[in-house]
Amino acid sequence: MDLILLGFSTLTAPLVLLTLVIGVVAGMIVGSIPGINDNIAFAVFIPFSFSMPPEQALALMVGVYCAAATGGAIPAIMIKVPGTASSLLTALDGNAMARKGAAGKALSIALTSSVVGGILSSIVLLLFAPSLAQVALRFGYVENFALAILGLSSVVGLLRGAVIKGAIAAVIGLLVANVGFSPVTGFPRYTFDNVNLIEGIPFVPLLVGLFGVAAMLELMVDIVKERHAGTKPSGLPEIGSMRLPGKLIRRLLPIWGGSAAIGNLIGMLPGAGMLMAIFLAYDQAARRFRRRFEGKPGEAEWGEGVPEGIAAPEAANNAVTASSMVPLLSLGIPGNSTSALFIGALAIHGMVPGPLLFTQHGHIAWMIIVAFLAANLIMWPIAYGVIKTVSQTIFAIPKQAMVGVIALLCLMGAYSDGANVFNMWVAVVAGIVAYSMRLAGIPLGPAILGLVLGPQLEASLANSLSISQGNWLVFFDPVSHPISAGMMLVSLALWIVPMLMSRRERASAK
């Protein structure tokens, strides 16, 4: 407790607090520019951090890290281009709601969900960091494979009726994930002797293309159609009122709790990644929505502007940011590539993350944890301000001009990931593919899930079998791998239960 207070007093030094605020503002802006993410922001910032005291440097990084995940929702909702990968699912329901004239409400849901998810996760981090870390250590290759299967099973929640098309999309994603050197044999697959494909198709430009370039094409088609019909071109959605009715808040409370819990658990596991948490939370929210609200008067269809569809991924992604600090601070294991940069920042100041950090530099370790709580608290007013001023102005730009702005942002964002021209082509091709998929009615969500989970699925399966000498039953072993066995059963239930229910419904209809 004393140490927590020490962390708190370290954070409340005026300069430290100021850098945290600067970090939040910067993160919000960085997050809301498609293609530019917290990784790139850190790379720019690391040289400055050499000359800063560690407290200030780390406060700044925490601010950027937390706010970037939130800022990503702004363009996702306004123009259906996720600012960061973490808001890719927010783009679906969020943009649909904005197009129905409730952009302010959508932004407000996203913002509030982020803050609530972040705060819940920070509190868990504050109370249980060291003991949770021990749980994370129990995840080996077998558990990671089971987790990937569980993630893949969440595809059920992403599908609405079109099961075949959904399955096709997931398979496309898994196939594309095969490009690059095989992690098991080191053999090149579908690289066509192009060095840019050795590590697979670069992910950030791919996402920028799938969403950004596709959104640009959509806008262009809109404009052309309006010209043909001779109607006055409609503008982008207006932000309008951001008030959330109390009834809606009460309705979203269980979503926030559930999504934050999922984000918390997944965030602790190195290699699982933020996107898996978002997909699982989204799936969980979809199931709840179908049980309680679907088909009732005044309710939109899932994917067409449902509040749960915005709340779940946003609460989950901010929960992940805080909980990815659990293995980092207490074990020295980075949970994702961004939190790995914290190791760099700590190392530059001669500090080694791990159990020793809490004893040797207790004030820094606890300050980081308290900073996550503080960053989420101050994020609400700052984000509100940014939306009401900067975003309001930007999105008042006419649609035609916006097409150019999006194109520029997308190509720049794709290029800046590795400073490589090849990435711009990736974005353009991915955009055309995504737009064609949309025309064919093939959903994008399952494809991205396949893309994200493919490499993990392959590596963890190969390594599990290699260690167990080819024993496939290892995943269901209740004695040595109880976590895996449990997750496998849950995955199985996720597939079977909806089938049984629809059969019973059909039987009772007869």
Next chain:
Amino acid sequence: MRKTASFMLFTLMAGALAASAGAEDFPSRDIDLIVPFDPGGAVDTTSRIIAETANKMLTGTEISVVNKSGGGGVVGQTFASKAAADGYTVLAMTSSVVTNPQMKGAGYSVDDFTPVALYSLDPQVIVVPSGSPIQTAEDFMAAAKEKTLNIVVAGVGTSHHMSGLAIERVTDVKFNYVPTKGFGAQVQAVAGGHVDGALWPLGEATAQAENGSVRILTIASESRHSRLPDVPTFQEAGIDIPIWATFRGWSVPKGTPEDVVAKLSGIMRATYEDPGYVKRMKAAGYDPVFRDAAGFKAVVDSYSKLTSVIIEEANLGK
């Protein structure tokens, strides 16, 4: 046609002029230090520490770190191999430059680069989980003879994987390699006891050993390390490999004027002699060293000789 030819001649002449001008008052503009990996990794961190220190000494110009990542380093390395040989494009050169052409079909060869200076040598170590019954290097070799141990390496064909293959060549043990991408996931696998051990670079292993999650058994260097006086070398542990170390240094495209190479090497030497730099590198977990152009070339050549045999024998080549 004639226009193009004369234009080309003009460019060539201008280039030659620029090159000769560059040799005298080098550096007269900013130097790009190409890091062919993502920000935050070992090469990036050390490069930024060097740039920061060197920039305090340079006047009017500075070294700026440029991350050109992708393709396991090949993208940035290829870019640097094709850059103008004027000393204004420097590659943060790692061991992967040696092996990438043979294994990943990269378009350059190691001879397309002129080594400038070496700043870090990271010897290979064998680690086991701290809860493992294996206490010493002898225990480890005995256990490996009894059964095939599961050993984490960063990936198939990495320097760490090849160090394992090298051990197999000189002893009668066989390992089962568990390629695991990302250092975080590797620590997870070792610290969580999901594998028997790992082949890691000393730099990254040190922090994990200090916080008590792993135990370092033996180190692949000619003499014991000052910070780990109780850890035997590979040769003391009965593994006949005198040294196996990944290296980090600077190199420039082939054909860069010799005096420019010498000037760059001088910048690195001056950086190495700065006490603040040494302190900062050590704090970040790297032992700074300095070898000039010739010394670095010797290190590169010996590594190249060691690995090319293994790549061929293990059929890792493309």
